[in-house]
Amino acid sequence: MAQQVYEMTLNDFIEIAASKSHTPGGGNVSAVVATLGASMVAMVGNLTLANKKYEEHKDQAQGCVDRVMGMIAKLKDLTVKDMEAFDAYMGVFKMPKDTDEEKAARKQAMEDAAKQATLVPLEICKTCLDIVDEADALSKYGNLMAISDVGVGAMVAEAALRSCMLSVDINVPSIKDQDFVRDVLAEKARLFTQAEKLRTLAMARVIEKMGG
Amino acid sequence: MAQQVYEMTLNDFIEIAASKSHTPGGGNVSAVVATLGASMVAMVGNLTLANKKYEEHKDQAQGCVDRVMGMIAKLKDLTVKDMEAFDAYMGVFKMPKDTDEEKAARKQAMEDAAKQATLVPLEICKTCLDIVDEADALSKYGNLMAISDVGVGAMVAEAALRSCMLSVDINVPSIKDQDFVRDVLAEKARLFTQAEKLRTLAMARVIEKMGG
Numbered sequence: 001m002a003q004q005v006y007e008m009t010l011n012d013f014i015e016i017a018a019s020k021s022h023t024p025g026g027g028n029v030s031a032v033v034a035t036l037g038a039s040m041v042a043m044v045g046n047l048t049l050a051n052k053k054y055e056e057h058k059d060q061a062q063g064c065v066d067r068v069m070g071m072i073a074k075l076k077d078l079t080v081k082d083m084e085a086f087d088a089y090m091g092v093f094k095m096p097k098d099t100d101e102e103k104a105a106r107k108q109a110m111e112d113a114a115k116q117a118t119l120v121p122l123e124i125c126k127t128c129l130d131i132v133d134e135a136d137a138l139s140k141y142g143n144l145m146a147i148s149d150v151g152v153g154a155m156v157a158e159a160a161l162r163s164c165m166l167s168v169d170i171n172v173p174s175i176k177d178q179d180f181v182r183d184v185l186a187e188k189a190r191l192f193t194q195a196e197k198l199r200t201l202a203m204a205r206v207i208e209k210m211g212g
Numbered sequence: 213m214a215q216q217v218y219e220m221t222l223n224d225f226i227e228i229a230a231s232k233s234h235t236p237g238g239g240n241v242s243a244v245v246a247t248l249g250a251s252m253v254a255m256v257g258n259l260t261l262a263n264k265k266y267e268e269h270k271d272q273a274q275g276c277v278d279r280v281m282g283m284i285a286k287l288k289d290l291t292v293k294d295m296e297a298f299d300a301y302m303g304v305f306k307m308p309k310d311t312d313e314e315k316a317a318r319k320q321a322m323e324d325a326a327k328q329a330t331l332v333p334l335e336i337c338k339t340c341l342d343i344v345d346e347a348d349a350l351s352k353y354g355n356l357m358a359i360s361d362v363g364v365g366a367m368v369a370e371a372a373l374r375s376c377m378l379s380v381d382i383n384v385p386s387i388k389d390q391d392f393v394r395d396v397l398a399e400k401a402r403l404f405t406q407a408e409k410l411r412t413l414a415m416a417r418v419i420e421k422m423g424g
Contacts, residue, residue, distance in 0.1 A: 005222065006221065006222040006223040006226075007221050007222075007223060008221060008222060009218065009219050009220060009221055009222075010217065010218040010219075010220060010221075010222060010225060010244065010247075011218040011219060013222060014218075014247050014248065014251050014284060017248065017251035017252065017255060018250070018251040018252075018254035018255055018258070018280075018281065018284070019254075019255065019258060020255065020258035020259050020261070020262045021255075022259075022358070025252075025255070025358070025361055026252060026360055026361040026363075026364035029248050029251065029252055029364060029368075030364060030368070032222065032248060033245055033248055033249075033368055035222075035226050036226065036229065036241050036244060036245055036248075037245075038230070039226050039229035039230040039241065040229065040230075040237075040238060040241055042230035043229060043230055043231065043232065043233075043237070046230070046231060046232035047232050047234075049232070050232045068230075069230065072226060072230070146234070146237070148238055148378040148379070148381070148382055149237060149238040149378075151238075151375065151378050152238035152241060152242060152375040152378060155371050155374050155375045156241075156242070156245055156371055156372070156375055158371070159367050159368055159370070159371030160368070162367050163363065163364040163367045163368055166360040166361075166363050166364060166418075166422075167360070169360070169422060170360055170422065173423060206378075210378075210381060210382065211385060
């Protein structure tokens with residue numbers, strides 16, 4: 001199913017997400033939510049580009065659009081990777097554990113799968129921060145007629161970051177490698193702090209430009 | 213375009229949302245985001261229903277799923293209505309304003325369109341609160357194996373509420389009827405306060421059940 005996620009209609013995606021099937025689950029739905037936030041940032045970038053009034057910001061806006069479209073492509077890829085990491089993790093539980101060798105192999109596979117099922121959502125979270133970062137920059141010069149949509153992009157992407165981080169939280173306790181865990185938790189704290197700061201700055205500008 | 217929004221593939225929807233076309237814009241994208249949050253609440257409801265371990269909560273879970281699927285249907289309808297309200301509002305600006313009669317008719321049409329373009333996103337926001345409310349209830353008894361996805365539902369739906377409210381904020385300043393404006397602002401305050409409270413309660417339970 002993973003490969004064709006973005007080829008599904010919204011109706012079908014929502015139906016399968018709402019069903020008792022575990023995938024799509026919170027991590028990959030968060031990634032889809034993030035693409036929608038990103039699309040609003042790209043739209044305002046495009047509306048800035050298309051308007052002569054903002055000619056002096058044309059290069060900035062083009063750079064924003066190019067980067068955000070790249071983030072959307074990356075999120076699509078990570079959505080699939082997140083489903084695969086989940087399936088791989090579930091697969092490990094079916095590995096045999098009769099001999100000592102099998103037990104050791106299973107234990108190692110479990111550690112590797114838990115790490116992968118942590119790193120993929122963490123990468124989705126990082127991409128969400130990048131979107132909030134673009135929204136923050138665009139809130140300074142983006143087309144005033146659509147400035148509220150920069151706020152939509154910032155808030156939706158931050159929420160996607162926070163909701164996707166729950167997938168990190170689920171898997172971290174299973175990981176034995178404590179150096180790895182320490183790095184993940186430090187990155188989590190950095191992502192939350194930066195996203196909140198940049199979303200706050202973007203929203204303050206959006207609210208001011210909307211007339212307070 | 214409005215009628216077929218949910219029949220579009222995710223790829224196509226994201227592409228058109230990211231383009232310089234004003235629709236889909238912040239309000240309707242927020243509604244789509246809300247359906248994704250709702251789908252996670254429904255999934256956990258279904259996973260609770262499907263598991264014998266939660267048999268004592270079967271009726272509650274069935275009620276939750278039925279209501280949330282109804283909210284998704286309502287949001288799909290409101291997504292279309294939001295696009296139509298935006299188009300209708302834009303249409304008013306093209307009305308003639310040569311005679312006094314034309315001016316008066318245009319002024320009245322503008323007031324009506326501004327009200328409609330406020331009430332529709334406000335209704336989307338109310339439905340977002342209903343989703344957070346369902347997440348809060350489900351966080352008390354939902355299937356532990358998927359409890360983090362209740363958190364995803366609550367956070368995504370609250371973000372959709374906040375981002376959709378920007379569409380209310382845009383249109384309120386154009387409305388002359390101050391009684392109407394007062395009611396809208398009171399409802400906005402209620403929705404924000406309730407959603408934050410219920411999301412906080414839901415998230416507290418989710419975090420505790422995930423092991424803190």
